[in-house]
Amino acid sequence: MSAALSMTAPALRQASLLRLLTCGSVDDGKSTLLGRMLFDSNAVLDDQLEALDRDSKKFGTHGEHRDFALLVDGLSAEREQGITIDVAYRYFSTPRRSFIVADTPGHEQYTRNMATGASTAELAIILVDARKGILPQTRRHSFIVSMVGVRHVVLAVNKMDLVGFDQAVYDNIVAAYREAVVALGFESIIPIPLCAREGDNIAMPSPRTPWYHGPHLLGYLETVTIDEAPAQAQRLHFPVQWVNRPNLDFRGYAGTIATGTVRVGDRVTVLPNQRHSTIARIVTADGDLPHASAGQAITLTLADQIDVSRGDVIVHQASAMQARKNMTARVLWMVDQPLRPGQNVIIKLGAVEANADVMTLRHAVDIHSFRDHPAESLPMNAIGVVDLAFDKPIPTTVYGRDRELGSFILIDRMTNQTVALGTVEENRPKQANDNGHVVPRLIGRTGSSRRRHFWASVGRKAVEAGVLFLVVATLAQSLWLALAVTVADLLLRPVADRVATWGWRHLFAGHRPSITGGHAD
Amino acid sequence: MNWFRTTVGIDANRHGPARPGHPHQHHAATQHQDRSTHSDTRTSVRTLTHLQRLEAESIHIFREVVATCDNPVLMYSVGKDSAVLLHLAIKAFYPAPLPFPLLHVDTTWKFREMIEFRDRRAKELGCKLIVHINEDGLRAGVNPFASGSRLHTDVMKTQGLKQALDRHKFDAAFGGARRDEEKSRAKERVFSLRSAEHRWDPKNQRPEPWHLFNTRKRAGESFRVFPLSNWTESDIWDYIAQEAIPVVPLYFAKPRPVVERDGMLIMRDDDRMILRPGEQIEMRSVRFRTLGCYPLTGAVESEAATLSEIIEEMRDSRSSEREGRLIDHDGSGSMEQKKQEGYF
Structure with a gap:
């Protein structure tokens, strides 16, 4: 256990919060890594450790070793199968920072659980087994993480003990990873060589990786600063969550500021109805505020009596939203x-x-x-x-x-x-770019089922028309009559079809189930 | 729907920030504002402290329920988590009165100090308080000594809670459970859907990406909602200190009459607890980390008589808060089992 992380916190912490997720496959040792981080930050207490030692004997996969994964694999079903099937949230803190960790399953059939865990994360730890290197699942995890907007990645190259802490193996993996995810545009990728089971480079630098000069994992997580503010984020977006109207004298709009800063006196527009007003008060239970910013749960009152309801969004008048x-x-x-x-x-x-x-x-x-x-x-x-x-x-x-x-x-x-x-x-749906503008809307895009149905019905109609033409031509011995009948059939049949459908619907309104039943027969 | 009796306390709140018993609030808010003025070019989420972020997220959850459910209730169990839960609820709807009642499922074996505290707080805050006791269980003579902890908890707590929710037709019940309390809770959602029979299906939980909660349910179904999901025990105490929230005095150390039984220190709160041969009552300086039924709640020996001493003691502690709970020791997967059956 690291001395640097020992608990000597002041009575009232003003620590910041970092939300992260760990992702990796079943065998990459993800739960072990997380269990190890909890253990090394003193978040595992004596009675839990006792339970762990009891459980390690019963379910453990590491022989007489403590199986740290059992600290975090909670549901009975997971213990029996030895896999993590749902997002579990873990909490630990050091004097400098509090952490909320979403521990997410690695299997492809749990991609949705992983995306859920990633949606609130600011940083992702992507695990790789040093023996296996970059696998398809590594690419998949990286893609999902980038899709929900995580911009910072720690590439945790785990099980370094099983490759003899070989720097060449590590360097190859890191280079391969950087190349694999270049299209995803991460802002930072910090690779760290680890052995989660034995604690190498988790809470202190490992003597077994003398060639590695970067930070150890907990040290990095404690100090990383994540500036997630693009310039546009300063624009006020305030979604109205609940209209607070306790009596006739007070009408407030409660919600959490999504982005930007609001000040008393700001000229604002309420979307979607485009009504304008001015911020009169920023109300909280701790007293009115002169201004408030993203992440704060507040109640706004407006200078004018305009209609605002749940779901509306209050923005500055200059806003492009x-x-x-x-x-x-x-x-x-x-x-x-x-x-x-x-x-x-x-x-x-x-x-x-x-x-x-x-x-x-x-x-x-x-x-x-x-x-x-x-x-x-x-x-x-x-x-x-x-x-x-x-x-x-x-x-x-x-x-x-x-x-x-x-x-x-x-x-x-x-x-x-x-x-x-x-x-x-x-915001604006582009028309599909491979087919011009009108055509795909009418008959579907290339390769789509709509397009196939279109061509199928064109073919059927052509065959039908050909047969009709030949029959009439043979019987009436007149090409012109045959042509006229065929054209009339092509034009009138859809019309007759519609009239018939309309007739059915009106005659049998209220009896539709029996009609469907009839069709099915 | 006005669950509040109009009281002087609430009217006073409406007119200003200065609230008796909350000396730090205004000061803390002002400090934060001064800081964010200088950092306008950066994202302001960074300037919020850990506790400010947790508070705002909990308030968001409270408001979401009131905006989308018909008949919510706050399950008030009188402990420290309930105290924080109630405090956040009042903040979320300020200046309006609390738009839902409090529900306490009384097993009749709670510490007397808890009941006194409960009634006093409800009166001070002007909240409507519903106390429910499972009369069937009482008549059947269920009690923690004769029936054992498991049956007692099931009948008086789990069944009692279901009775109360059904009787009042509540469609959403706020609870103070935290994910850090116990392993199977680590995966529970903030909005946990329960069937009409109050069962929880761990395999069919709704994903909750971002802060988006799917609040749709069918008739008869209900939600258990946990606004403190992301709080830890240490956050709870830090927040109680920061906001000067009143808590039951049992959390603070003082000489109390205790009996050593089955490796735990049990406080003999009334004479329903009959001493076994060889047991004797001793006065020891103890306090409680969690509160429940007194025969099932172990005390810890401690001298921590103030909030800052409690926080310090907890940081140095080498055991988890639920160690003192008899009902959790029924086997490693036991809480998961109870939850599937509808235990809160």
Whole structure:
């Protein structure tokens, strides 16, 4: 245990908070690493250690050694299978900092759990087994982490003991990783050689890696500063979460500031209705404030009596933010039943809930090669880019500018399950770029099922028309009559079809189930 | 829906920040503001302290429930976590009164000081307090000595809680559980969906990315909501000190009559506890790290009589707070089992 991390905290800590996640595959030793970090920061207490030693004998995979993974693998099912199947949150602190760690599962079938854990993280520890190097799953983990906006990565090269603490092995892995993720644009990648089980480079520099001169893991996590403010983030985005109206004299708008700073006297606009007013008070239970910033939960009052409700967003008058009825977004699908274009779901973005139609699935993203490829549906754990249309305008912005109002979940309206998480790519849906503008909207994009259906029906119609033409021509011995009948059939049949459908619907309104039943027979 | 009786205390709050018993609040807020003035070009999240971030996130959760559920309730168990929970709830809806009642499931074996404290706080704050006792269990004579800790907890606490939630048709119940308390809680969601039978399905939990909570549910289903999910024991005490939140005096050391039984120090709170042969009551300086039913709650020997002494003692401590809880020792996976059956 490190002396540097011993607990000599002052009575009242003013420490900062770092949220991170650990990701890696089952065998990379992720839970062991996390258990080790808890142990080395004194977060594991005597009675828990006793329980650990008891459990190590019962479930442990390390013989007589303490199995640190058992400190963090909580649910009975996980212990029996020896894997981590859900996001677990772990807490520890050093005198300098408090940490919230999302411990996420590595298996591909738990990609959704990993994305969930990553969504609030500021830094990711990506584990690699030194014997195996960069694997497809390393690329996948890196991609998901970058998708939800994590900009800082620690590449933890674990199990260095099993490659004899060989610098060449380590250097190769680091170089291969940097090359593999160059497209993901991480701001920092800090590689560290580790042996989690025995504690090398976790809480103090390891004597077994004399060639390594970088920081040890806990030391780095304690001191890293994460400046996650792009310039645009200074613009005020205040989603109204709840209207506070205890009596006729007070009407306040409660919420948490997503980005920027608000001051008393600021001229503001309320989206989506574009009404203007001035900030009168910033109310908190600790007294009114002159100004407040991102992350603070406050209540605003306005100088004018205008209609504001839950889901509205208060922005500065100069703000570029807009309320939109459609957008392009990147989604991660999270349930068994795949996503298909045409599907209707509920979107929750900020404090807004609305109906959303999935208009098009532009493409899926291969999470190993990071390349786009055409797709007709998204299975569970797949990522794709979709165009969404809403039944009411939603104030939103690009994810890179605002993590709170650029992210959303999709909910199944029948089961109430959360079926997807997503990030706003851009506000205005671009038309598909490979097919011009009008054509893909009418007949679907190249390779899509809509396009195939289109060509199939064109073919069927051509065959039908040809047969009709030949039959009439043979019977009536007149080419002109045959042509006229064929054209009339082509034009009139759709019309007759529509009239018939309309007739059915009106005659049998209220009896629709029996009609469907009849069709099915 | 006004759960508050109009009291002088609440009216006083509406007109200014100075609240009796909260001397540090205004000062702390002012300090923070001064700091952020100079750092306008940087993201201001960085200037919030650890506790300020936790507080804001908890307030966000409270507001989300009140905005989306019909009939919430705050499960008030009188302990330190409940004290923080209640304090945050009042902050979240200020200047409006608390928009939901408090519910205490009384097993009839709580420390007398807890009950006194509960009634006094509810009165001071003007909150509506519902006390529920499982009368069936009482009639059946269930008690921690004769029935054992497991049956007692199940009948008086778990079943009692279900009865109360069903009787009042609450569709969301706030609880003070923290993820750092116990291993199986580390994976519990902030919004935990329960079936109409109050069962928890660990395999079917809804993902909670960012701060987006799926608050949709079917008729009969309800949520357990845990605004303190991301707090640790140490955060709780730091916050109690920072905000000067009143807590039950049992947390502070003082000479109390205790009996050593099964390796634990049990405080004999009333004469329902019959001494076994050889046992004798001693006056020792003790305090409690968690509070529950007195026959099931072990005291720790301590001299820590003030908040700062408690915080110091906890930092030096080498055992977890739940060590003093008899009900957690029924086997390593036992809490998970209880939760699936509907234990809070």
